Amino acid sequence: MGIRITKPFQPLTPENLKEVHAYLGVYHLAEPDGAIYYIGYAGGKALFGLQSELQREMDARAGKPTLFRYEVNMQYLSRHEELMMLHVADHGELPERNRRELKHKLGRLSPA
Amino acid sequence: MDYQLTEEQRIIIDTVRKFMREEILPLEEKLDPDAGDLEPEDKARLVAKVKDMGFYGLGIPPEFGGPDLDITTQTLMAMEMTQHRAGLYNPAYGVFGGAGLAQLFEANEEQKEKYLYPTLRGEKSTFFGLTEPSGGSDPARAIQTRAVRDGDDWVLNGAKIFISGADRADFGLLFARTDSDKGRGGVTCFIVDVPSPGFYVRRVVHTLRSTRYATEIQIENLRVPHKNILGEVNKGFAIANDRLTRQRIPYAAGCVGVAIKAQEMAIEYCKIRSTFGGPLATRQSIQWMIVDNELDIRTARYLCLDAAQKADRGEEFRTEAAMAKLVGSEAGGRVVDRAMQIFGGYGMTKDFPFERWYREMRIRRIGEGPSEVQRLVIARDLIGGAFH
Numbered sequence: 007m008g009i010r011i012t013k014p015f016q017p018l019t020p021e022n023l024k025e026v027h028a029y030l031g032v033y034h035l036a037e038p039d040g041a042i043y044y045i046g047y048a049g050g051k052a053l054f055g056l057q058s059e060l061q062r063e064m065d066a067r068a069g070k071p072t073l074f075r076y077e078v079n080m081q082y083l084s085r086h087e088e089l090m091m092l093h094v095a096d097h098g099e100l101p102e103r104n105r106r107e108l109k110h111k112l113g114r115l116s117p118a
Numbered sequence: 119m120d121y122q123l124t125e126e127q128r129i130i131i132d133t134v135r136k137f138m139r140e141e142i143l144p145l146e147e148k149l150d151p152d153a154g155d156l157e158p159e160d161k162a163r164l165v166a167k168v169k170d171m172g173f174y175g176l177g178i179p180p181e182f183g184g185p186d187l188d189i190t191t192q193t194l195m196a197m198e199m200t201q202h203r204a205g206l207y208n209p210a211y212g213v214f215g216g217a218g219l220a221q222l223f224e225a226n227e228e229q230k231e232k233y234l235y236p237t238l239r240g241e242k243s244t245f246f247g248l249t250e251p252s253g254g255s256d257p258a259r260a261i262q263t264r265a266v267r268d269g270d271d272w273v274l275n276g277a278k279i280f281i282s283g284a285d286r287a288d289f290g291l292l293f294a295r296t297d298s299d300k301g302r303g304g305v306t307c308f309i310v311d312v313p314s315p316g317f318y319v320r321r322v323v324h325t326l327r328s329t330r331y332a333t334e335i336q337i338e339n340l341r342v343p344h345k346n347i348l349g350e351v352n353k354g355f356a357i358a359n360d361r362l363t364r365q366r367i368p369y370a371a372g373c374v375g376v377a378i379k380a381q382e383m384a385i386e387y388c389k390i391r392s393t394f395g396g397p398l399a400t401r402q403s404i405q406w407m408i409v410d411n412e413l414d415i416r417t418a419r420y421l422c423l424d425a426a427q428k429a430d431r432g433e434e435f436r437t438e439a440a441m442a443k444l445v446g447s448e449a450g451g452r453v454v455d456r457a458m459q460i461f462g463g464y465g466m467t468k469d470f471p472f473e474r475w476y477r478e479m480r481i482r483r484i485g486e487g488p489s490e491v492q493r494l495v496i497a498r499d500l501i502g503g504a505f506h
Contacts, residue, residue, distance in 0.1 A: 009321050050151035050468040081324045083152050084331035088322040091285065109158050111243075113285025116318040118336070 009117060010092060015040060015073035018064050026076065028055040032085050033076035035063055040073065044103050045093060047086040091115035121423045127191050133171065134198040141167070142210055146202055151468040154204060154329035156211045164213040175215040175238065177368075179223065182238060193371045193426040197419070200375030203471035206478045207329035209372060219244045219291060220364065221307070221357050225348055233289055233309055245283040245290035247310075247335065248358050254280065257293065258302030258355050263337060265294035265306060271341045272296075272308065274316070278335040285319040285333050287312055292337070293354050300352060307354035309346040316340030326477035362487055366439035367425050369486050370446030374418045376475050377453035381411045383470075384457040391462075398460065407456040414449035421445050437499040444492035447482035454479050 015036055016022050033056060035044040048059040056076050064072065079085045090108070094100055095115050100108065123131065145160055146153075155161065168174045176192050178184025187195075199209035222234040236242040253260035263276025274294050284290060289311045297304030310317065316339045323332040349357055385408060388398035398404045425438035458465035458472045465472045483489050 081152075081328070083150065083154070083328060084322050084324050087331065088324075091322075110155065111286050113333075114313055114319055115285060115322075116320065118318075118320050 009088060011075055011077050011089070013075050013077075015075050018060065018067070018072040018074040020064075022074075023057065023060055023064065026057045026060055027078075028057045029078040030080055030082050031056050031076055031078040032082055032089055033060060033063075033074055034089075036073040036075075038071045038073060042093065043101050045086065045089045045101065047082040049082055087113065088115070092117060121420065121427075123194070127194060130173075130187075130191060131194055131198060134173070134195050137168075137171070138198060138201060138210065142202055142213075145211075146204065151203065151471075151474065152328035154208055156213075161211060161213060164211075165215070168213050168215070173214055177216050177220060178238060182223065182234075188426075188430045189367065190423060190426040190430050193367055193422050196368045196371035197375040197378065197422075200372040201379040203474055204329055205379075206372055206376050206475060206482070207327055209375075215240070219246060221291060221348060221360070224357070225309075228345070229309060229348065236288075242288040243283060243286050245281050245287040247278045247281050247284065247290050247292040249278060249280045251277055251279050251334075257358055258305065261293055261295050261305055263292070263294040264298075265296050265308065265342070267296075267344075268341075270344050272306075272344060272347075274308065274310075274337050274340040274342060276337050278337070280323060280325075280332040281335055282330045282332050284312070284335050285322075291348060291357075292342075293358055296354075297352055302355040304352055305354040305358070306351050307348040307357045308342045309348055310340065310342055311346075314340060325481065327481055328474055328478065363436050363439055365486050366443035366492075367422060367429065367435075369482070370418065370425075370439075370442040371422045373446040373450030373479065373482050374415060374422055376479065377411070377415050377418065377450045380454045380457035380472065380475060381408070381415060384408060384411065384460045388460055404460060407460060411453045411456050414453050418442070418446040418449040437496055440487075440492040440495040440499075443486065444489050444496070447479070448489060450482060451476075451479045 011034060018035070030048055030050065032045070032047045034042050035046065036042045046059060046063070048056040052059050056078070060074060060076070077085070090100055090104060091113050092115060094112065095117055099105070100112070141164055145156055165174065173185050175184035176195065180186040196209060199214060200206060204211060218237045222230065222237065225234055233242065237244055248254070248257055250260055250262055252262050263274060263278065265272040265274045274292065276294065278292070289309060292308045292310045293305055294308060295304055296306040316337060318336045318338065320334045320336050323334055325332060388404050388408065391398045421438065421442040425435050425442045428435040428438050454472060454475045458476060461470065461472060464470055467473065
């Protein structure tokens, strides 16, 4: 099983959000050029899972073009951790917002 | 066996219970239901509080700064500290500390200075690298990671799996084969600094467990100085085996703690939940579940305390620890399962801790030696090694 999310990004729009169900999982948010600016998760406290988390993210962007992709995953916390470590392995550092939010020591991953 | 609590034990248990109720549970309510840790500032505050109470560093011998408590008392405490959502794999969110890599108590002075003391002070994180893709139940034969002497170093090559904490660690213990002809007598324990060239954490291994995810490690020409051997060359299996035996009592006690909490919740719920015009508590099918739960809990608790008391008396306790681990993990799973049945649909949700306990309790029948290995250990001790 690959450890990267390989599905393509799509625009974060109300129409595309309708296809997202209220499952738990993880997501990437990216600028229109595909640069990931946030790695998030929808956990057990999210009222409508990925749907409500992504809705919240879309509202916060206030119309600014945004790309997203997600993965339904019941092990959202360890998967979220893995995605952050992968990002550091690939890009050398975390997205700024993740860096700000992270309160614990992030692990090191050396994907093959 | 006399399992009457002493006055001191009663006071300690009451204190821990109060601490859990007043400090841990309110914080846990605010966390994600799968969370494995408290917020760092909350944890630091509670660690300071536990240190003031004199309980910090459970499992650490008093000469190294741990509390002067016998194994029986620590087992009783473990049964209290696990009675919350994350309790099975992170009792009280780690604010009572712990021995970490207990094997380092046997290290030489230089190794203690560099690795043990900083670990006990909470300055260094560790991992325990035993299990390999070739198997974990029979480490003596399954270990294929090889170490070859090269001057003052050893060069290691191989792979490890289901290793918790390797990605965040400062160092860890890695077990490797140093003599291919000797089976369990050909395994050596190395203290490995990480990150190091040749040590790669390849991926997170996602399991049923929410707390402390596991990782897969690849080792390619990793150089480890000879002075980093823990103990002696080819004597590493005894180090691993000692940990596995010691771990079984608190591991089993954790299962009992969760089972006690699940039973408490089930009893409370069956009195207030009505079906067909009467509370669940009046239904014989429910009463029998509650009775079966209690039998499971008391049997497991008795075996845990029996093993702990033998260990405290300095007697051989391998069989008793295996019995406690076997019964504790299996009984704990049954109790959580019955409690979920009593709670019905709510028992399946993340609103309650059962679904997490159910997932994590399933691992307990595998982790630290599966049920089948515990039976093997018990049979070997009862019948004699010659028949195995």
